[in-house]
Amino acid sequence: MQIIKDIEKEELFLINTVKKTLEIAKNKTTAIEVSIKKTIGISVNVRNNIVENVEFNSDGGLLITVYNKFSKGSVSSKDFSLSGITSMLNMAIDISKHSSSDFFSGLPDINLLCFRAINIDLFHPWEFNIEHAIQYATIAEKEAFKFDKRIVNSEGSFFNSNITINVFGNSLGMLEKYKSTCYSTYNCMIARDQKSMQRDFDYSISRKIENLEKSEILGQKTARRVLSRLGSRKMRTMKSPIIFSAEISHIFFSHLANAISGDNVYQKSTFLINDLKKRIFPEWLNIQENPHLKQGLASKPFDNEGVTTKIKHIIENGVLTTWLLNSYNGRKLNLDSTGNAGGIYNWLVSNNCTSFEELLKKMHQGVLVTELMGQGVDIVSGNYSRGAIGFWIENGKISYPVNEITISGNLRSMWNNIISISNDIDTRNNIQCGSILLSEMQVSGN
Structure with missing residues (x-):
């Protein structure tokens, strides 16, 4: 494949750029420390059978960070020329000389660095x-329109294909790289009946193009989703199981990731400050x-500082x-880096081997x-x-769609109120989880 030869040539150029720096x-x-990230790809947008946009992108950035004793200076640029690199380096050094000293600033512990990146396919x-x-x-898009006459418009159907090359090196002797591919599709449709209009979407994402949802299936799934929204009702204020x-369970657990992030912990701006262990x-x-x-x-062999990533609970x-x-x-907490500079990786949430249908029956009635x-999530207090x-679920089955509601509670009690998690795991996000049943939350409606 010609593209492989081109990518290998580009990768070698980026490695030499980091070496040169x-x-x-x-x-x-x-x-x-020096890092380069280069992304090459295409993006297509179709709406109502008309190609609205076709883009080819080739975007890269070089980030240089220097540490002058305990002072830090960082500069980024898209200029990879020798003169550009020299200028960036001088600027970063100059910034570090004028930055305040911070004892906790500096390169990672050499023993934590990744000197041999593993292949994670x-x-x-x-x-x-x-x-x-x-x-x-x-x-x-055509499949969605064909599915039902009540589907009257499209907000767009998208296809994206990207290749990303990451190269990282530092003055402690590390120089590693890895590259990845990502393919994604997205389809959003509008449906109308005599009383209202609704929109909904579906998408697919994968490292391998052959693992993407078939276009016909994606269109049909989007159609079913948007049609299910027709006839939405408001509901009264009450306490209800949830x-x-x-598809949104990853958001629920993303608040945990935020609450235990190092910045929030050392600044004591998290309600979990006393909950370790x-x-x-x-x-x-x-x-x-x-x-x-x-x-x-969300797989990576090393984090944004070059620290080796590890499997952990x-x-x-x-x-x-x-x-x-x-x-x-x-360092602020007198602990080692956990390799999470830049965020979290694949979080795998356990479940009770229960199907989604069984979860609905277990809830019996609720939202x-x-x-x-x-x-509206406050990590300092945990208020949600x-x-x-x-x-609305009645007798363990979907009864009718609801909208214009607000759900509220506190994350601490919400987490403790988890009754069960089903095995319908959504693998499209950095947190992979099934549907989550909570015993009770406040639901505000009419």
């Missing part, structure tokens, strides 16, 4: 084919982070076992939430309040 820096500074190239991309997006559907979930619940998951959408038998640390906030709105839409 580190070589130039030897006589200028003692501590430096992230790179599956496909020859960029505009006609194929257009065809995929067009068929998905199910967060698998304590139980905050039911005893049966476990969360494992696996950055080495083959073809994982975040929650074990309901107990919070670790903070999420980079080198800086790790199934399929979409969340707003940002968000707009939501979904479905």
Whole structure:
């Protein structure tokens, strides 16, 4: 494949650029880290059978960070020329001389660095084919229109294909790289009946193009989703059991990631500040982070500082076992980096081997939430309040769609109120989880 040859050539150029930068820096500074990220890809947007947009992107950035004793200077640029690199380096050094000294600033511990990046099967190239991309997006939209006459419009059907090359090096002798591919499709449709109009979407994402949802199936799934929204009703204010559907369950656990991030911990701006090694979930619940998951959408051999990523338990038998640390906030807490500079990786949430249908029966009556709105989550207090839409469940079955509701509570009690998690795991996010049943939340409606 020609594209593989082109990518290998580009990768070699980026590696040499990092080497060159580190070589130039030897006589200028003692501590430096250099990273390059280059993304190449295509994007196609089709709406109402008309190709609205076709883009080819080739975007890259070079980031240089120097440490002058305990002062830090960072500069980024898209200029990879020798003169550009020299200028960036001088600027970063100058910034560090004028920055305040911070004892906790500096390169990671050398013993934590990744000197041999493992292969986690992230790179599956496909020859960029505009006609194929257009065809995929067009068929998905056509299938949705064909599905039912009540589907009257489209907000767009998209196809994206990207290759990313990451190269990282520092003055401690590390120079590693990895590359990845990502393919995604998205389809959003509008349906109308005599009383209202509704919109909904579906999408697919994968490291391998052959693992994407078939365009016909994506269009049909989008059609079913938007049609299910027709006839939405408001509901009265009440306390009710809640199910967060698998497609949004990652959002529910993302608040945990935020609450245990090192920056919030050392600044004491999290309600979990005193909960390390304590139980905050039911005893049966476990969360494992696996950055080495083959073809994982959030897999990485090393973090943004070059620290080796490792498989670890975040929650074990309901107990919070670790903070999420980079080198800086790790030093602030007198702990080692956990390799989470840049975020979390593949969180695998345990479930009760229960089907979604069984989960509905277990709830019997309550609200199934399929979409969340707003940002009403306070990590300092744990208070939670968000707009939501979904479905009313009666006798363990979906009865009718609901909208214009607000669900509220406190994350601590919400986590403890988890009754069960079903096995309908959504693998499209960095947190992989099934649908979540909570015993009770406040639901505000009319």
